[in-house]
Amino acid sequence: xxxxTYFKDRFEKLQGQQLDSRLKALRDGAFxxxxxxxxPTVKHEEWKYTRINDFFNKDYHFTTDLKEQQFQAAELQxxxxxxxxxxxSIVFINGHYHPEHSVLRSEELxxxxxxxxxxxxxxxxxxxxxxxxxDYHKDGINALNTAFIQEGVFIHxxxxxxxxxxxxxxxxxxxxxxxIFAQPRALVxxxxxxxxxxxxxxxxxxxxxxxxxxxxxxAVEENAVLNLCKIQNDAANSTIxxxxxxxxxxxxxxxxxxxxxxxxxxxxxxxxVMSAPYCEANLSGLYLQSGHTHVDxxxxxxxxxxxxxxxxxxxxxxxxxxxxxxxxxIFVRQIAQKTNAYQTNxxxxxxxxxxxxxxxQLEIFADDVKCSHGCTVGRLDEDAxxxxxxxxxxxxxxxxxxxxxxxLDVLEKIGSEDVRAYVNALVTASLKLD
Amino acid sequence: MLQIKGLRAGIxxxxxxxxxxxxxxxxxxxxxxxxxxxxxxxxxSVLAGKEDYEVTGGSVTFEGKDLLELAPEERAGEGIxxxxxxxxxxxxxxxxxxxxxxxxxxxKYRGQEELDAVSFLKKMKExxxxxxxxxxxxxxxxxxxxxxxxxxxxxxxxxxxLEPRLAILxxxxxxxxxxxxxxxxxxxxxxxxxxxxxxVITHYQRLLDYIIPDFVxxxxxxxxxxxxxxxxxxxxxxxxxxxxxxxxx
Numbered sequence: 276x277x278x279x280t281y282f283k284d285r286f287e288k289l290q291g292q293q294l295d296s297r298l299k300a301l302r303d304g305a306f307x308x309x310x311x312x313x314x315p316t317v318k319h320e321e322w323k324y325t326r327i328n329d330f331f332n333k334d335y336h337f338t339t340d341l342k343e344q345q346f347q348a349a350e351l352q353x354x355x356x357x358x359x360x361x362x363x364s365i366v367f368i369n370g371h372y373h374p375e376h377s378v379l380r381s382e383e384l385x386x387x388x389x390x391x392x393x394x395x396x397x398x399x400x401x402x403x404x405x406x407x408x409x410d411y412h413k414d415g416i417n418a419l420n421t422a423f424i425q426e427g428v429f430i431h432x433x434x435x436x437x438x439x440x441x442x443x444x445x446x447x448x449x450x451x452x453x454x455i456f457a458q459p460r461a462l463v464x465x466x467x468x469x470x471x472x473x474x475x476x477x478x479x480x481x482x483x484x485x486x487x488x489x490x491x492x493x494a495v496e497e498n499a500v501l502n503l504c505k506i507q508n509d510a511a512n513s514t515i516x517x518x519x520x521x522x523x524x525x526x527x528x529x530x531x532x533x534x535x536x537x538x539x540x541x542x543x544x545x546x547x548v549m550s551a552p553y554c555e556a557n558l559s560g561l562y563l564q565s566g567h568t569h570v571d572x573x574x575x576x577x578x579x580x581x582x583x584x585x586x587x588x589x590x591x592x593x594x595x596x597x598x599x600x601x602x603x604x605i606f607v608r609q610i611a612q613k614t615n616a617y618q619t620n621x622x623x624x625x626x627x628x629x630x631x632x633x634x635x636q637l638e639i640f641a642d643d644v645k646c647s648h649g650c651t652v653g654r655l656d657e658d659a660x661x662x663x664x665x666x667x668x669x670x671x672x673x674x675x676x677x678x679x680x681x682x683l684d685v686l687e688k689i690g691s692e693d694v695r696a697y698v699n700a701l702v703t704a705s706l707k708l709d
Numbered sequence: 710m711l712q713i714k715g716l717r718a719g720i721x722x723x724x725x726x727x728x729x730x731x732x733x734x735x736x737x738x739x740x741x742x743x744x745x746x747x748x749x750x751x752x753x754s755v756l757a758g759k760e761d762y763e764v765t766g767g768s769v770t771f772e773g774k775d776l777l778e779l780a781p782e783e784r785a786g787e788g789i790x791x792x793x794x795x796x797x798x799x800x801x802x803x804x805x806x807x808x809x810x811x812x813x814x815x816x817k818y819r820g821q822e823e824l825d826a827v828s829f830l831k832k833m834k835e836x837x838x839x840x841x842x843x844x845x846x847x848x849x850x851x852x853x854x855x856x857x858x859x860x861x862x863x864x865x866x867x868x869x870x871l872e873p874r875l876a877i878l879x880x881x882x883x884x885x886x887x888x889x890x891x892x893x894x895x896x897x898x899x900x901x902x903x904x905x906x907x908x909v910i911t912h913y914q915r916l917l918d919y920i921i922p923d924f925v926x927x928x929x930x931x932x933x934x935x936x937x938x939x940x941x942x943x944x945x946x947x948x949x950x951x952x953x954x955x956x957x958x
Contacts, residue, residue, distance in 0.1 A: 661760070661781060662793065662797040663799075665781050665790075666815075666871065667785030667786050667815035668782055668785075668811055669782050670780075676806075676810065679801065679802070680800050680801025680802040681800065682801070683800070684801060
């Protein structure tokens with residue numbers, strides 16, 4: 276069975292089950308979109324350097340969803356993030372939310388299926404925000420996730436509350452008994468004056484092919500604060516397309532840090548949509564790649580209202596034959612006067628075979644704005660290296676210290692001390708260069 | 710402790726050092742003076758092992774070892790310290806962390822055990838006082854946004870931490886006001902012992918009012934053309950480098 280037929284089969288099966296769903300129109304539309312546009316190829320402007328369609332061209336057999344029922348809690352143990360004893364844990368296995376592996380410690384946090392949310396008091400929120408990311412992604416891969424949206428969850432953070440424990444989200448694929456195509460989906464609603472810290476990670480178990488096509492949409496209300504940290508340190512047999520769509524509907528602050536350390540292929544879409552005046556968004560990223568890995572960060576900052584501020588800092592260290600992509604779009608709508616939008620992308624290439632493609636893309640329609648962008652691709656500073664070595668520090672240690680120093684300002688953006696120390700240790704370990 | 714014999718070195722195809730001879734014994738302070746472009750900084754860089762320079766002739770022996778065979782970090786391990794004319798700014802690396810790594814790597818090179826945190830901090834405190842710098846400066850990114858004086862004080866602080874056998878001070882006085890020179894020179898003088906050697910490279914005589922040399926050499930066009938005692942420095946200050954040039958002509 277080819278992949279498209281497989282999706283069609285699965286889609287029809289789900290259609291038959293939930294005829295009266297309020298989500299039906301959305302997923303029907305998305306599936307039509309998927310059928311028409313298909314999986315993006317490198318001919319698609321937004322996918323020029325990232326090839327994912329190979330995965331679908333192979334005649335893969337995907338395992339059925341039943342396998343995950345055998346998943347044991349102990350199997351997740353080695354991948355638990357530091358501080359998990361004190362965190363809310365939300366576990367997706369092969370794209371499905373598993374309450375039995377999840378732990379909810381905070382009363383301010385509620386998690387229900389999207390299907391339920393679409394029919395209860397949250398219906399207006401779901402109606403307004405679910406599928407909003409499609410406005411920014413005209414491609415079949417986003418639509419494919421939406422076509423199966425009924426498998427997703429709705430995460431609600433009560434207004435006026437600070438979630439007292441961080442929220443850890445594990446995106447697990449169990450590829451021990453066949454190839455897996457997982458599509459985690461969530462709509463997160465951060466209520467007025469609420470504050471939450473979310474940390475998410477990707478874990479592949481087993482050696483068969485694993486493809487995760489994740490879409491998280493997050494609506495941030497007036498005076499709310501969202502801290503999100505995404506850590507990608509997955510296996511070489513994993514492919515991740517991770518779309519994080521943050522919609523700031525009220526004056527609010529959103530801080531997103533994305534750290535990509537390993538994994539076969541990673542494509543991150545991060546959208547910050549500022550639909551209210553005086554929003555603040557901080558986007559930071561660090562990618563540290565080696566071997567034949569590929570990491571692509573596509574970001575969008577959409578200034579739809581005046582007086583918003585965004586700071587974007589992405590840094591990359593590329594070794595071996597790794598390839599990197601940074602594409603940073605900033606839109607400033609005509610009404611969005613007094614926008615302050617800053618973007619920086621810096622890269623260090625450690626090997627002659629590593630490459631980075633970096634592209635700032637600014638579309639400014641207002642005339643009273645401050646916008647800046649800058650990108651650099653270079654090698655390690657030889658003068659700095661000599662300075663350290665002249666103090667008795669070995670070549671390998673000197674390189675590691677300089678690279679760590681280069682990465683540090685991104686690492687420092689990670690809010691939680693536990694997580695910062697954890698990521699710092701991962702980075703330090705992977706900088707032990709030959 | 711240091712014997713330089715017929716040292717020739719250059720960058721790309723240009724020869725800058727054209728046969729340097731210099732002998733430094735323990736406890737001695739030597740000053741090398743000379744006009745711009747005479748090869749002073751090249752000499753300092755070659756001694757520290759900067760790879761941009763190619764040594765084309767001669768030899769350098771330090772404590773009986775062929776220095777030119779050693780990597781920069783090994784030279785530091787042997788006890789050579791270069792105070793940089795232009796200390797490099799290193800974002801994201803604090804002086805404290807830098808020194809902790811350097812001190813321990815050098816100890817490892819010498820087969821000594823790593824310093825524990827308490828002893829390291831004690832040593833830091835002691836040396837900080839010596840060059841009048843405070844903790845906050847040491848927690849900041851190394852040299853980043855430091856003033857000229859702060860950078861040079863930081864160099865001398867590093868020197869104090871690493872306790873070298875031979876310190877080479879490359880234009881340590883350039884860009885410093887009198888107060889900063891005094892602090893820097895004080896730091897250097899405290900490290901002056903009968904076992905250690907110091908090589909001061911300077912354009913002006915004024916630093917030598919504070920770090921009094923045993924010998925003064927004039928470097929001109931890649932060669933040491935005149936050597937003497939500290940009085941030579943005064944003579945140079947008074948008459949300028951032109952008198953050397955005319956003597957040579």
